Amino acid sequence: MEESKVTKDNVLKQALQRRQTTDLPSNFTYRMMQQVYVEDARKRKRATRLNYIMMAMVTAFMSILAVLSFVLYADISLKQIIQPFQEAFQLSTGWGFYIYIFLLVGVLLFVDSAVRRWYYKKHAK
Numbered sequence: 001m002e003e004s005k006v007t008k009d010n011v012l013k014q015a016l017q018r019r020q021t022t023d024l025p026s027n028f029t030y031r032m033m034q035q036v037y038v039e040d041a042r043k044r045k046r047a048t049r050l051n052y053i054m055m056a057m058v059t060a061f062m063s064i065l066a067v068l069s070f071v072l073y074a075d076i077s078l079k080q081i082i083q084p085f086q087e088a089f090q091l092s093t094g095w096g097f098y099i100y101i102f103l104l105v106g107v108l109l110f111v112d113s114a115v116r117r118w119y120y121k122k123h124a125k
Contacts, residue, residue: 025031070076
């Protein structure tokens with residue numbers, strides 16, 4: 001029993017002696033820091049995306065809340081709300097203009113956001 005324990009210890013010692021010890025590559029620190037920077041950029045990109053999603057959700061919620069509070073305050077029926085939209089889609093002069101302005105503002109905000117992201121990405125360093 002004791003002889004098998006000694007043999008196992010000898011085998012383990014021999015295996016540890018035979019293993020080759022290697023040094024880290026000379027650019028190990030640089031590569032590790034590059035991985036850290038890549039991960040940091042990925043986290044920032046995800047945080048930015050989540051911020052945009054949350055901002056859109058809050059904006060939609062606030063818009064719905066404003067419309068509902070106006071409807072309840074002014075005591076307007078659903079038919080009175082839907083009728084102008086039906087007329088707007090029939091190209092009436094009143095609501096078509098407002099829909100055009102709404103879409104134009106949305107496109108301009110999107111373009112502004114894209115240009116700012118591009119500018120800050122280019123001038124980050």
